[in-house]
Amino acid sequence: MENSQLSRGQFLKQLGLSSGALMAFYCLGTVTACTSSNEEPSPTGTNNSGNNTGGNTSTKVDFTLDLTTADFSKLKTEGNYVYKDKIIVANIKGGTFVALSKACTHEGTDVQYRLSQNDFFCPNHGSEFSTTGAVEKSPAAKALTLYKTELDSSGNKLRVFEG
Numbered sequence: 001m002e003n004s005q006l007s008r009g010q011f012l013k014q015l016g017l018s019s020g021a022l023m024a025f026y027c028l029g030t031v032t033a034c035t036s037s038n039e040e041p042s043p044t045g046t047n048n049s050g051n052n053t054g055g056n057t058s059t060k061v062d063f064t065l066d067l068t069t070a071d072f073s074k075l076k077t078e079g080n081y082v083y084k085d086k087i088i089v090a091n092i093k094g095g096t097f098v099a100l101s102k103a104c105t106h107e108g109t110d111v112q113y114r115l116s117q118n119d120f121f122c123p124n125h126g127s128e129f130s131t132t133g134a135v136e137k138s139p140a141a142k143a144l145t146l147y148k149t150e151l152d153s154s155g156n157k158l159r160v161f162e163g
């Protein structure tokens with residue numbers, strides 16, 4: 001028996017066939033020996049499912065303060081302000097609302113609203129900002145970011161958002 005197999009292999013070698021061709025040739029005669037060798041799923045390791053690149057870092061500011069709650073009811077009074085996340089929201093002179101980034105652009109200290117000056121003041125090194133966030137006094141050199149505010153018809157829900 002071995003002789004016949006060897007002779008067949010030698011015969012094929014003489015024909016110069018590759019090993020793949022040899023397999024194909026053998027498959028013609030012995031089907032059972034070849035069924036698994038040709039089924040290569042080859043997933044190649046590039047599974048993209050669930051591959052969240054995390055590139056969506058631009059989460060826009062958009063929240064609503066409930067002015068009936070203990071945390072925010074003080075905003076109903078002119079001159080008062082609250083912090084919410086990275087933002088200062090103030091009821092400024094004249095009774096309108098202003099929302100600015102709270103971190104002083106000098107070294108990041110939280111700014112405060114001053115009704116008497118109608119401005120935003122940094123207690124750390126004395127920078128001052130207008131009610132639109134513009135620098136009025138150094139050492140800060142860059143404006144605060146201004147956000148939009150919108151009070152609903154009930155006067156109790158104040159939305160702060162990026163335009």
Ligand code: FES
Nearest residue numbers: 104106107122125
């Ligand atoms: S951190 Fe505000 S003036 Fe320096």
